[in-house]
Amino acid sequence: MNLKMVMIIGIPLLLLFAIVVYFTMPWIAIYLGIQSEPxxxxxxxxxxxxxxxxxxxxxxxxxxxxxxxxxxxxxxxxDEGRGKYRKWKQRLASGEDRLTLLKLDENKEIIFPPGDAQYYMGDRDDTSMEQTLFPNALLLKKEGRITIEELISADQLLDEYNIKLISWNSSEPIKNSFK
Known part of the structure; x- marks a missing residue:
């Protein structure tokens, strides 16, 4: 192979390699940094x-x-925002996916989220605060593959949908320890 052919093929390949490294190196460094955390x-x-x-x-x-x-x-x-963290799963004993108050149509429904597992399992610094939206709710809108959550205030719930949340009684979060 002559020098001219190496230059024609080699320089663009080297340039392409440099561009790929330039854009992927920060993500590789973040990934390796997170994985090296305890x-x-x-x-x-x-x-x-x-x-x-x-x-x-x-x-x-x-x-x-x-x-x-x-x-x-x-x-x-x-993940790159929190580093390493404890993951929790949650589900409802009834088998339902969520607490639906009103299904408006195929792509919209009003739900009430009961809180998250991290809160109930004592894995937050702010466990003294109630973690639900009561007396507010959420409007879920499906737009293609994306689901958008929109907060609905208690006043808006009553005015627009004739829904009034009366009471929310839930178990207290546990006091957990981590070893």
């Missing part, structure tokens, strides 16, 4: 059940949802 301590309590009761009124009719939020430790996760 894992967060494991929780001593890894499973919890938290019964709750939501009472609300829709078009003057009183409704009650009683269920149990089941929370389980799910190992260690990692």
């Amino acid at each position: 894992n967060p301590p494991s929780p001593t309590t890894r499973y919890g059940e938290f019964p709750f009761r939501l009472e609300y009124e829709i078009d003057g009719k009183r409704m009650v949802i009683q269920d149990t939020l089941i929370c389980e430790y799910d190992g260690v996760g990692a």
Whole structure:
């Protein structure tokens, strides 16, 4: 192979390699940095059940949802925003995906989120604060593959959808320790 052919093929390949390294190196460095961090301590309590009761009124009719939020430790996760962290799974004992107050159409529904596993399992610094939206709710809108959550205030719930959240009674979060 002559020198001219090496220059014609080699220089563009070297330039392409340099561009790829330039754009991927920061992400590789972040990934390696996160993976080199120590894992967060494991929780001593890894499973919890938290019964709750939501009472609300829709078009003057009183409704009650009683269920149990089941929370389980799910190992260690990692991302560029938090580094390594404890992951938690949660599900409702009823098997439902969420607490739907009103299904408006195929792509819109009003839901009430019961809180998250991290809060109930004592894996937050702010466990003294209630972590639900009560007396507000969320409007879920599906737009293609994307689901958008929009906060609905108690006033807007009543004015636009004739829904009034009356009471929210849930179990207290546990006091967990991490070893």
